[in-house]
Amino acid sequence: MSTDIYPNRPPPSKALLQEWLRSYGVFTDSSLEICSMGGEVEDEHEINGSVGESELEGRGWRVIAKRDMEEGELLCSIPKTVLLSIKSSSLPALPSSSSHKHDQHTSLLHLALCVLHDFRLETESRWYGYLQSLPRHPVGLGLPIFWGMEEMCDSLGQKRDGEQGLRWLEGTEAGRDLERKDREGMGLTALTAFYKTFSSHLPPTSSHPDPSPLSSFLHAYSLVSTRAFLIDLYHTVALTPFSDLFNHSSTTPNTSLLSDDFVCHVCGSLATCPHDVMNNDGVSWRLSHLGDWERRKVENEVDSVDMRVERRVADGHEIWNSYGEGMGDGRLLVEWGFISEEFAGDGLVWDVDEMGRREGGDWEEELDGLGKEWKSRKGGGNDGDEVDDDDDGDGDKDNDNDNDYDNDNDNEALLCGQSKSESHLLNLDQLGRISINIYASLWLDQTPKGDESSTSSTATNEIGSQHNLYASLTPEQDDDGTVKTKIDGILDSAEELEESWQRLQAASLLCTTDDKVEMKNTDSSARQTDSLPLASPLTMTGKTVRVARRIRELLTARMKKMYRPDLSQEELFILRDNLNPGDRYRRLAMTLSINERGLLISALSKWDEWLDVYGTQRL
Numbered sequence: 001m002s003t004d005i006y007p008n009r010p011p012p013s014k015a016l017l018q019e020w021l022r023s024y025g026v027f028t029d030s031s032l033e034i035c036s037m038g039g040e041v042e043d044e045h046e047i048n049g050s051v052g053e054s055e056l057e058g059r060g061w062r063v064i065a066k067r068d069m070e071e072g073e074l075l076c077s078i079p080k081t082v083l084l085s086i087k088s089s090s091l092p093a094l095p096s097s098s099s100h101k102h103d104q105h106t107s108l109l110h111l112a113l114c115v116l117h118d119f120r121l122e123t124e125s126r127w128y129g130y131l132q133s134l135p136r137h138p139v140g141l142g143l144p145i146f147w148g149m150e151e152m153c154d155s156l157g158q159k160r161d162g163e164q165g166l167r168w169l170e171g172t173e174a175g176r177d178l179e180r181k182d183r184e185g186m187g188l189t190a191l192t193a194f195y196k197t198f199s200s201h202l203p204p205t206s207s208h209p210d211p212s213p214l215s216s217f218l219h220a221y222s223l224v225s226t227r228a229f230l231i232d233l234y235h236t237v238a239l240t241p242f243s244d245l246f247n248h249s250s251t252t253p254n255t256s257l258l259s260d261d262f263v264c265h266v267c268g269s270l271a272t273c274p275h276d277v278m279n280n281d282g283v284s285w286r287l288s289h290l291g292d293w294e295r296r297k298v299e300n301e302v303d304s305v306d307m308r309v310e311r312r313v314a315d316g317h318e319i320w321n322s323y324g325e326g327m328g329d330g331r332l333l334v335e336w337g338f339i340s341e342e343f344a345g346d347g348l349v350w351d352v353d354e355m356g357r358r359e360g361g362d363w364e365e366e367l368d369g370l371g372k373e374w375k376s377r378k379g380g381g382n383d384g385d386e387v388d389d390d391d392d393g394d395g396d397k398d399n400d401n402d403n404d405y406d407n408d409n410d411n412e413a414l415l416c417g418q419s420k421s422e423s424h425l426l427n428l429d430q431l432g433r434i435s436i437n438i439y440a441s442l443w444l445d446q447t448p449k450g451d452e453s454s455t456s457s458t459a460t461n462e463i464g465s466q467h468n469l470y471a472s473l474t475p476e477q478d479d480d481g482t483v484k485t486k487i488d489g490i491l492d493s494a495e496e497l498e499e500s501w502q503r504l505q506a507a508s509l510l511c512t513t514d515d516k517v518e519m520k521n522t523d524s525s526a527r528q529t530d531s532l533p534l535a536s537p538l539t540m541t542g543k544t545v546r547v548a549r550r551i552r553e554l555l556t557a558r559m560k561k562m563y564r565p566d567l568s569q570e571e572l573f574i575l576r577d578n579l580n581p582g583d584r585y586r587r588l589a590m591t592l593s594i595n596e597r598g599l600l601i602s603a604l605s606k607w608d609e610w611l612d613v614y615g616t617q618r619l
């Protein structure tokens, strides 16, 4: 099945795009070269090696610097009059429908309808020179939401590949994201319903007198969802010609989109306009936050979307944009149809309700308190605002994996602090460390001493017990008899855990395997007298040990949710490496799954090592 987009037009042409950009006054630095992404061997295999250059050009572009480019240089400047948005499209306004509320998601759907309208106008559209350059294959651009969907597949083989790919996404961050999208009405059902409601609203054109199939709308939606940017209060999301040619890097982007968003929401003017309300100084309230010089500038300049070099690029290297901070592969796959394996973002995430907590209220307030206290115990200070200055000058995506967590310099630790992107997140970070938020949640679930019978370490329903303990900061008596607040109790326990882990690590470096075995079999109090660091472990409080066991269960349960959890990493690698060249979706999904399993395995091995020594203590 295919779309009815440009059925009789030539393949995407770079020359036509460049001519169109020039004619609409788009500035691009002369040292930027638009190159095809389709030249990879993998792609050639996919279409049996029988492709010409023009066909490859339909598979997407990237931008290369043809000289060294320094910080601050202007890469491109796109007048906002060139943007394709709901406001600029010639599609007549949609009738208001009570069943479709107006939010960012419906804006994307609406914009997709506008784009389809302009596709249907073919050469009569003012954006033809731009739209003809956009990728046409695969239909739906290979976004997982369409994997296995008959209308979006070129062949039975592709359908099977998509269906299998979806299985491999089970239990992964991408799989969870797809489920969430569906739950929140942003899945395939919602897209199909939208098109069913509004397709009759697309006017017939001379090239397309008949309605377009659903696949055309879904393809237009994929283009919008993978290349539209949030611009300003007037356009909201829009397609921005040329700016959308830059690929994404999560770790070392060279540039980002710059747009003044404080335009008039009625007419889009950046300069003072008749819709503005003036303050006592005769200045529009909308522009009153600007200094005199900046105000004069916005009153006189052409309003544009700009991109500047923010990290130097070396001659011959690709220029990477940032589609957003802290983007992990799960999200990249679901929203943009690719993975970068840069291991950025928050790692693996658990939902609040999976942990038996409720969003908002006491829980989040107390997490704020916990985060603050954790920071101050770890020495405050570094809020992670420091500039990443490790640029080695080659502009390469060197995988330097910035630490995304406040005050956590110990990569080997068992625990990490709160995520900078979302302080309430319950996650296992990219370094295999459990967040203090998860630790706190499980710590609170431990039944107070005296009711040990219900704290079996294997009872899975322990996650989910809602004690509402966060509601109180009242001091209480802990396992060891001391009286402390909940937050102090949690952090003392976390510190106790980390200290014991550090001793274990130090001991592992110094001891032979025999020593370790001996230690495992020795009563902890007896070990205090030995001279090696290994032989001087702390005596853990029972609650800390119980939490450690629950963390182990949490990690194991997550692993079991994945497709074929019985396979080892080695077996998975062999399976993946033996896939047919055309099994693109399966390869992507398996790679994501293998990487997430690797993270779980590395975290599990740390907790196993710790429990091997401390888990045998009598609780």
Ligand SMILES: C[S@@+](CC[C@H](N)C(=O)[O-])C[C@H]1O[C@@H](n2cnc3c(N)ncnc32)[C@H](O)[C@@H]1O
Pocket: 037, 059, 060, 061, 062, 135, 141, 226, 227, 244, 245, 246, 247, 248, 249, 335, 336, 337, 338, 339, 340
């Ligand atoms: C805004 S466009 C970027 C330009 C695009 N390559 C093109 O052909 O015009 C976003 C799409 O580019 C591709 N892309 C972006 N960054 C990528 C990366 N790091 N690796 C592979 N593909 C990438 C994905 O297909 C994504 O949906």
